[in-house]
Amino acid sequence: MTHVDDLAGELDRLLAAADAELAALYPGDRGVRQPVHTVYVPADRFDAGTVREWAEQAKTALGETPKDLSEALDLPTDLGAELHRRVRAKLDREPIEDLRIDFEDGYGIRPDEHEDAAAIDAARALAKTVSDGTATPYHGLRIKSLEAPSRRRGLRTLDLFVRELTPAGALTDSFVITLPKVTSVEQVEAMLLVLTTIEQAHDLPAGSLRFEIQVETPQAILGPDGSALIARMIRAGGDRVTGLHYGTYDYSASLGVAAAYQSMDHPVADHAKDVMQLAAAGTGVFVSDGSTNVLPIGEREAVHAAWRLHFSLVRRSLARGIYQGWDMHPAQLPTRYAATYLFYREGLDTAGARLRAYVSGGNSGYLDEPATAAALAGYVLRGLECGAVDPAEVDQLIGVDTAGLAKLARRPVRS
Known part of the structure; x- marks a missing residue:
């Protein structure tokens, strides 16, 4: 084990309580639709x-x-x-x-x-x-x-x-x-x-x-x-x-x-x-x-x-x-x-193009990081859930289905 491994293990111990508190207090998306x-x-x-x-x-x-x-x-x-x-x-x-x-x-x-x-x-x-x-x-x-x-x-x-x-x-x-x-x-x-x-x-x-x-x-x-x-x-x-x-x-x-x-x-x-x-x-x-x-x-x-x-x-x-x-x-x-x-509709084409490029590794003209891609997917997903956007449009613009869109949006699947 290297000194870096030793240091990482020590940090794991030092930060265990903070890591647990962060996970408990900020779990992220609940995995449910928000009404408009x-x-x-x-x-x-x-x-x-x-x-x-x-x-x-x-x-x-x-x-x-x-x-x-x-x-x-x-x-x-x-x-x-x-x-x-x-x-x-x-x-x-x-x-x-x-x-x-x-x-x-x-x-x-x-x-x-x-x-x-x-x-x-x-x-x-x-x-x-x-x-x-x-x-x-x-x-x-x-x-x-x-x-x-x-x-x-x-x-x-x-x-x-x-x-x-x-x-x-x-x-x-x-x-x-x-x-x-x-x-x-x-x-x-x-x-x-x-x-x-x-x-x-x-x-x-x-x-x-x-x-x-x-x-x-x-x-x-x-x-x-x-x-x-x-x-x-x-x-x-x-x-x-x-x-x-x-x-x-x-x-x-x-x-x-x-x-x-x-x-x-x-x-x-x-x-x-x-x-x-x-x-x-x-x-x-x-x-x-x-x-x-x-x-x-x-x-x-x-x-x-x-x-x-x-x-x-x-x-x-x-x-x-x-x-x-x-x-x-x-x-x-x-x-x-x-x-x-x-x-939701006025930004759909741009969001779709950026997400398609993000998923496929193409070029949309934007340097989108994972957090931005999640925000873009969340935007489209909200539009889909309220009826502003159709599933066929999502598939055509982005090349993913609803489950794929939810994954990009970091929305957990509810059991």
Whole structure:
């Protein structure tokens, strides 16, 4: 054994703890699809037909021809027609990717007997969609926060909801809970106790319930000691935490931003989301942007103005590496998918050429390293998963199938 081998062995011993911690805390891609949005529906407005109703309303807003979409977004005729066709097909096939039944701000404070009834009814309706195959790919509920005034109500609603879903066999890997207004690491740790207790009470496998942390308080971004508490929250939550969701209006208001200036693109929003992205990088935890409260309703001019705003905000989030956001109205679905599809399609040829050259050892004009190739493959894979890109296009442009693309993107295969 050479002195180099001896030195390497010594480093293995010295760095063993650091190596193990790095692998545990930053496992990378979870190997699952990230939805492009989360739709919030107040609990008392949700039933087994809600997704179908949203789809029909979205298609009505979109129209039978590309005219409205093209004019509102100032799209060239051919591009407008292509996006219209793809968005229309998406609304027929999978209008909502992720649905959250809302018992928090969208539902409000109601008498206990009313929220009890709403929790039971909504859970039964969700169970019905799971059993008949019409459930959205991802779904769940947002409970009230674990702050003292709403703590008992949030726990009761979650327990009732899970109690109804469990005997129906409707608790699948697609189910997720959103925990709002998180202000401390201790609340995340408390949520672990909540989920463990509920699993035991309803004979569920340990670890089967997971949750998202909603980042809408300044305390989640900067703790009293100056640390980024959101990073500690992710660590405290472990495998239970699946996502960080930015809350546009609560967060902006908490920082004193006037109502007229509260938006997804305000500097305070960008700062919060930058911290969220840094904290989540490499952990497998998804980051989601928030919503705009400017809804596409009313006269045609007002609808088009709201469409342009939503379209630009979605595009902005995507360019900043945030691939998910919230939608609050059916007429936002056309611009959610139009913006998302345009983002993936406009870079498809270049990404495909670079990946083909990387795979084959050819020359694309770029010196792409493995990390860049992984990012390119991840970009194409996201486009494929949401419907912006077709499998045949991937095969033609890159010369690999979906499994090969996932391997290039460093996405593990789930057993």
